[in-house]
Amino acid sequence: MKTCRDYLTFRFGVVLSVAVLLTAAGALCVTPAEAQTREPGVRSSPTHPPFPRPPLPGAGFRRLSPEDQNRAREIVRLYLRQGSRQPYQAEERTRLFRDRMIESTQIVKHQGPGRTRIEYTDPPLLQGDILLVNGGRIFKYIRRQNRILEGPVPVEEFNNRAQALLQGVIKGRITVRVVGSEQIAGQNAAIVEIRPVRGGAFFKRLWIDERTGVRLKIEDADPQGNVISTSYFTRIDYSPSFLPRDFSPASLPNVLHEPLLPDTPPLPNVQAAQQQVPYPIYEPSLPAEFTLTGVWVAPPAGQPVTILRYTDGVITFALFQHPVRLPQNAPERRRVPPARLINGAARWISGDRSYFLIGNLKPETFRQIVSSLP
Amino acid sequence: MNCRKIEPLLSEYLNNSLSARETLAVDRHLSECNACARLLNEMRQTVSLLASAPRREVSPDFMANLQARLAQTPAPTPRRVWRDNLRAMFRPRTLPAWGMAAAACALLLFLPIPRHVITPPPAPNDTPVQTADSIAQIAKNQHVALTAYSPLDDLAAANLAASSADLENEPAGERPAR
Amino acid sequence: MIAVSDADARLVLRCQANDAAAFNEIVARYKNKVYNYICRMVGAVADAEDLAQETFVRAYMSIHSFQSRASLNTWLFRIATNLCIDYLRKGRRAKAMTATPCREITEEETDAVSDLPDERFEPQRSLLSKELADHLDRALQTLPEKLRTVMLLYDVEGLSYEEIAQIVDCPLGTVKSRLFHARAALRAKLAPYLDERWSP
Secondary structure, eight states: OHHHHHHHHHHHHHHHHHHHHHHHHIIIIISOHHHHHSOTTOOSOTTSOOOOOOSSSSOSOOOOOHHHHHHHHHHHHHHHHTGGGSOEEEEEEEEEESSSEEEEEEEEEEEETTEEEEEEEESTTTTTOEEEEETTEEEEEEGGGTEEEEEEOOTTHHHHHHHHHHHHHHTTSEEEEEEEEEEETTEEEEEEEEEESSSSOOEEEEEEETTTOOEEEEEEEOTTOOEEEEEEEEEEESSOOOOGGGGOGGGSOSOOEEESSOSSOOBSSHHHHHTTOSSOOOOOOOOTTOEEEEEEEESOSSSOEEEEEEEOSSOEEEEEEEEOOOOTTOOGGGGSOOSSOBTTEEEEEETTEEEEEEEOOOHHHHHHHHHHOO | OOHHHHHHHHHHHHTTOSOHHHHHHHHHHHHHOHHHHHHHHHHHHHHHHHHHSOOOOOOTTHHHHHHHHHHTSOOOOHHHHHHHHHHHHTSGGGHHHHHHHHHHHHHHHTSOOOHHHHSOOOOOOSOHHHHHSOHHHHHHHHHHHHHTTOTTSOHHHHHHHHHOGGGOOSOTTOOOOO | OOOOOHHHHHHHHHHHTTOHHHHHHHHHHHHHHHHHHHHHHHOSOTHHHHHHHHHHHHHHHTGGGOOSSSOHHHHHHHHHHHHHHHHHHTTTHHHHHTSOOOOOOOHHHHHHSOSTTOOOOOTTOOSSOHHHHHHHHHHHHHSOHHHHHHHIIIIITOOOHHHHHHHHTSOHHHHHHHHHHHHHHHHHHHGGGSOTTOOO
C-alpha cells in the first residue's frame, strides 16, 4: 500500500510540474493571438451569446501559478469524487446556439452515481419526456410517440473520460484552470476551464459548486470562444426527498421498450467488432491527440451499424457507419460530403458506405476524417 | 376520518396510489393531526433510507462459478415443456374453458367471417427503432446513451439535440440496406 | 399484463433457441440485482451468492417453459424469493450469520487510487453512513419474511404492485397491506436515526 501511495504522490508531482511547465509555455508561445486579445463579448455571429466574462483580470491566457493549478486540480477532483454522490433536485435550462437558439427546461433528480432522472417541462415538443439513468441502463420515454428506448450505458465511460483527462494533463495536451467564480442557482461556483493546449480546439467550462462538487453549469465553446451549448441550474435543492420509484423504470408508462444499444459491453477494439459485421469497418485518420474510447455494433441484426467513439480528452465524437444502397437515380449531392459539421453533426455517403458523425470538430479535422475514409 | 382509519392509508398516500377522495381525506387529516403527519414523515424517510442503502455486487468470479455449475447441470429440454403444457391444458380446472371454446367454435362455423379477420397480421416488427426512425435519429439517441456517464459531456444538451426534429440536417427517407 | 422489455424478450427467445451467449447476457444483466435482493432477504451472508447462482441455474433449467406472461425481471425475482424463503425456513440462518459478509465496495477500494480523476463508476456507492447501513440491515432482518419480501421488491427493486402480487402469489390488496406494515415496522426500528425536522 505504501508503495502505491508513493507512486501516486510521485505521479501527482509529475502531473503538477508538467502541467505548470506546459501552461507557462502555452502562455508564451502556443496561445492563438486572437484568444489573447479579442474581447469575449465581440463575436462574429450575433446569435451566439458571449461567454460571461470571468471576473478575473485578463480573462485570456495568463501564466498560472502552482497554486492556481493546484486549486483547479482540487476543484476538478471535488467534482469527480464528490459531485456525483451528492443528491439533489434541480431545475435546469439547456440552450443550443444554432441557426436559432433552441431551449429546453427540465427537472433533474439526482440520487447518487448512476441514478438520474430528467423530466422535461418545456418546450411543448418535449414536455412529459423522461430520461432515466439507473443501474447502468438508460430509458428514454418520448411522450409524443408513446415509446421507450432502452439500452445499456457504457458505465466505464466515467472512468475512461476522467483518465483521458488525467492523461491529457500529464502529457501536456490539456490545461485545467480556474478562470473565475460566479453564483449559479444561489450557490458559489468556481468556473473551471478545460481546454486542449494546442490552439484552435473546442473547449469546455464547468461551474462547480465549491461546497458540494456538483456541476451547476456547463458550456461547450468553439475554438473562437463562441458558446455552442450550455446547461445550467436555475434552482437547486440539496435535501430532496425521493421515492425509490423515481429511479425505477416501473415508474415510466407501460409501453414496450425498444432496444437502443446491444446489451453487451463495448467491444475492446475494432478487430472484435469486425468479427460481428459482414462488411469491412473503415477507421478514419485522426490527429494524434484523438484516441478511440469505445466500439459498438448496434442493431439491426441484418445490417448492423458500427459505432466508433473518440476523444481528445476534452470533447468526444462518434462515427457511425453502415453499408447503404442508393437508388441509381439518387441525386449526386447525396454523395458529396459536407464541408463542415452543421449543428455538430454530418451525414454523407461514400462508396458503399453511409457515415454519420456527431460531435464538435474543427473543419480541418472533419475534412481529414472525410478524406481518409473510402 | 380518525387516525386509525388514516394510518393504513399513509403508505399508499406516499406512493401516490390513493383515489382522489382518499387523498383529500388524508390531506385534510394531516393538516390537523401532528401525530399522523409525523408518522408519514418518518415513513417517507424510512423508504428513502432503504432506497439509498448500499447495493451489493457479486464477486468477480461469480460468472466463472456459475458456468462451472451450469456445466454440471443437464441441458434443459424443451420437449418436457410441451408435455407439461399439454398436461396443464387438461387439468380439471381448465375443462370448463374447453367446453366454452368448443361452443364458440361451433358458433363461428355459422357466422360470416370478414375478410380482414382471415388476412394474416403483418410480420412482427423485429427492429422497431430502426424502422421507425432514420439512421441519423437512431445515431443521435445512441449518442445520448453514450454521453450519460461522461463527466465532461452535457447529457441534457445531447438529448435536446437528439429530440428536436427541426435540427435534422441529414438527407431524408434513407434506410439501411437490407 | 405487464409489458415485457423487448430486449429481455429477445434474450429469452434466443435462450430458448439454445443460444448460450444470450443466457450469459441475462446473467450479466440481472446478477447484481438478484444478488442484492437475496443479500437483504437472507442477511449479509456468503450463502447469498450461492442462492443467486442457484436462481440462475433454475432459470436456465426452466427457460423453455418461460412464456413471457410475466417479465423476465418478475420471473427471476420469483425464483429468488422462493429460494430465499426455503433457505430461511430450513433454519440455515444460524450458520449463515457467522459467514462472510457480502461483497460491498469499500472506502479502501475507492481510496486506493486516490489521485485526480480516478473516480470509478460506482452506482452502488452508498449515501448512508456505515453505522446506519448496518443498523438498517439488522432492522430488515427482524421483519417477518412476508413483509420484508414485499418491501424489498417495492421500495428497493422498484417493482409494481402487480408484479409483486405475481411473485408472492397473493392479491394486490395483500401486497399493499404488507407494504404498509413493513414500512411502519421498519420505521419504528429506525426511529433513532430519523430526523424530526424533515419536512413532509
